[in-house]
């Protein structure tokens with residue numbers, strides 16, 4: 001099967017899937033006013049594969065067969081760097097919003113391949129490999145549902161007041177298992193073909209039923225997607241240049257006693273490997289995260305410089321300081337992301353993963369600095385971010401002359417130009433979309449604390465902790 005066209009992708013989503021939006025069943029996600037926007041945003045992936053500009057980056061040809069680069073199993077630093085470049089380019093096409101319909105799913109596939117390759121029973125690796133071949137061959141779009149609803153955060157899955165607060169196996173049959181539970185915050189689920197389910201944490205003794213990983217088509221009976229309405233208000237394209245065209249949907253992904261056939265079960269009852277799988281996914285996924293943050297931080301630096309110029313303040317000392325701080329923020333992220341690929345670590349069967357230490361430092365650097373970066377940009381832009389006119393004011397002959405006269409910037413910058421940049425910054429930082437990016441920065445791909453834990457663990461595991469302690473002891477004469 002060749003790579004899919006955007007139209008084939010869209011048609012594949014009309015498959016009877018059970019999606020709910022504000023309490024209403026959605027008969028066709030592609031025709032829905034909000035989810036349809038997310039569908040069109042996601043077609044960026046398929047358009048890039050067809051375009052002269054991106055084809056070499058977006059498509060890999062092996063043995064005469066073309067397939068999406070997202071499915072290229074990383075075997076060296078170059079593979080990871082090209083993957084990162086593709087994610088960065090796709091997110092730039094999304095005007096700072098990641099596409100994600102293959103990024104997160106292939107992160108999960110790489111983790112599943114790496115972890116099942118180490119299992120004594122080869123059947124699990126064979127199942128993952130067959131599923132990977134199926135997805136790659138059919139150019140499928142994938143979601144990954146890892147985060148459970150979790151109830152009381154300090155209690156283990158087996159200690160919760162309701163055992164279904166972490167997704168679990170409730171019945172075992174000869175031909176498969178029945179699962180029950182709900183995953184939360186699952187991105188892109190309404191507009192992909194398959195959902196991969198992973199454990200969200202390490203499991204302990206007695207937690208075999210929660211140690212489950214599998215994949216299912218989104219239209220499997222019992223899979224219910226409760227789509228988040230966040231940011232669903234209609235917007236004018238002039239006022240909201242990003243969010244008028246781009247959208248990502250999250251769902252509460254309910255598994256209401258869903259049958260999973262044996263061929264789609266990738267981990268079952270292996271409490272020891274549940275944690276390894278959760279962490280290996282995160283190693284790949286945080287690399288995706290820092291790659292897709294690059295166009296976002298670049299847009300902040302660029303917008304800060306342009307609006308400072310338009311406002312006539314470019315040469316002011318405090319402006320220069322803020323721009324330098326933004327440049328250092330963005331370029332540190334880029335350097336760490338690329339270095340994480342270059343310092344990749346081996347996984348079974350010739351696979352590699354980005355250096356977990358640098359990936360987590362990169363993600364932590366991004367997340368801790370994001371709100372300050374937004375603050376700098378908003379400070380340089382001024383209060384018009386939230387007090388400026390609307391598209392209708394520009395269209396009305398009674399009001400337009402005042403806007404043209406009074407909203408100009410420095411000499412040579414028209415009011416329309418200045419407000420176009422202002423509207424971009426407003427959408428980026430002071431809208432539903434801006435708030436979405438701020439929460440995404442803190443929580444998506446793991447919370448700030450999760451990254452700190454991983455930095456400490458990776459520094460210890462790679463021998464750095466021992467090395468620096470020995471160095472300090474020697475220098476102290478111990």
Ligand SMILES: Cc1cc2nc3c(=O)[nH]c(=O)nc-3n(C[C@H](O)[C@H](O)[C@H](O)COP(=O)(O)OP(=O)(O)OC[C@H]3O[C@@H](n4cnc5c(N)ncnc54)[C@H](O)[C@@H]3O)c2cc1C
Pocket residue numbers: 104144145146147150153154155184185186187188250439440443444445446447448449450
């Ligand atoms: C926009 C968006 C998209 C996302 N997309 C996906 C996706 O596609 N797939 C997916 O699986 N997940 C996804 N996530 C989930 C993301 O990984 C989680 O939000 C993140 O792991 C935090 O989990 P939580 O939201 O349940 O917050 P919580 O875990 O409830 O965290 C809230 C606070 O509690 C603290 N806390 C939690 N547990 C403990 C504890 N035991 N002891 C002390 N403190 C604790 C945290 O540090 C944090 O400060 C997405 C999230 C967002 C915001």
